[in-house]
Amino acid sequence: MSTLRAGYHHGDLRAACLAAALSLLEEGDEGDLSLRAVARRAGVSPTAPYRHYPDKDALLAALAIHGYRELRAELLAADSAAAEGDEYVAMAQAYVAYAVAHPALFRLMFDHACTRSHPETTAASAAVTEVLAARVAAAVPAAQRPAFMIGCWALVHGLGSLLLNGKLTPNGPDEVAELTRAVVATMLGSSALRL
């Protein structure tokens, strides 16, 4: 959706770089993304991306923002599609599934220095947590909300991280979903939640 013209000018190299970087990430080339590889994939000289991103971290930050938005959308979808009383498990499964489905991007979103203290990235990240917070606010007494909300986030995030790093090794997405359900159900057994 970008290379309409084949001339000297690319058309929309900014977006093309993002797309190229994303496809490289999805191929999971284990080891970090190279700016030059992105340029190659976009069919452009090694330094062309610098016209659109001040440095590599800026490109990575843009990728992370894309990821945050995608994750947020999946959380919202899972929440609204869930059966009554099943929203927590559904959102947890969506969160963990996203991590497992996009390991490199997920790591980038949460582990890379470029996503810290970068206003736009922070905002996109905050938008994700607001989805969680809204769900929590609907069912938890106000006094326990902050701790409960952080706890839920930490729980699913930790689950995602451990899965990504091979500390837990279920077979396939179905087992991931079942594991997530079991863990969330156990941890939220009663605690502050009134289901």
Next chain:
Amino acid sequence: MSTLRAGYHHGDLRAACLAAALSLLEEGDEGDLSLRAVARRAGVSPTAPYRHYPDKDALLAALAIHGYRELRAELLAADSAAAEGDEYVAMAQAYVAYAVAHPALFRLMFDHACTRSHPETTAASAAVTEVLAARVAAAVPAAQRPAFMIGCWALVHGLGSLLLNGKLTPNGPDEVAELTRAVVATMLGSSALRL
């Protein structure tokens, strides 16, 4: 404890590399550890470490193993020093405190590819989780043990990760400990646990 002789041979370059790498990590030079920097710090030529480690990942794996052992020791210490009934919170605080105190090493231990599918590293990592598992086994009905154990691990690990990545921003170690206590207490409010 290594450079006893100043001659051509170093004495114990293997250990010196580890020490140099650790000190570089603790200085938190944001951005990844360079093998050449390790060699420089050890006062040795850029390729000398290759006599003791087949490649960079091997050095990193050795560092990770060191970290796993240290973390395990701190968990055990926290567990045995804790007041009756306070073991969960104490161990959680120790886990999170370790992450916050050694951010670069913690990330290396859990986020780097070199720690996946590497037998010795896996073993050291498993030794950490066994400490958690033992504590869980002491207070949770057998049926819920696996899910509960994974849930506790995910909770503290997620908390550590989120803190390291700037998603939560408490001020100083005391607030970290208090945050951890509040979150763990809330999430373990009752659930499967009989305290």
Next chain:
DNA sequence: CTGTCGATGTGTACACTGCTAACATACGGA
């Protein structure tokens, strides 16, 4: 004591990376 050999450290070299600076081209408005 001497010679030899393996272990350990050095030097050089290559392909790759992020990034800068100087240059080339093409698009869009005057």
Next chain:
DNA sequence: TCCGTATGTTAGCAGTGTACACATCGACAG
């Protein structure tokens, strides 16, 4: 039509991981 600016290219630097050939040391055989 022409020119300025946005966009892309090329050359080149410093730094990286790593392979290879070489140098040096320590220990042991005779």
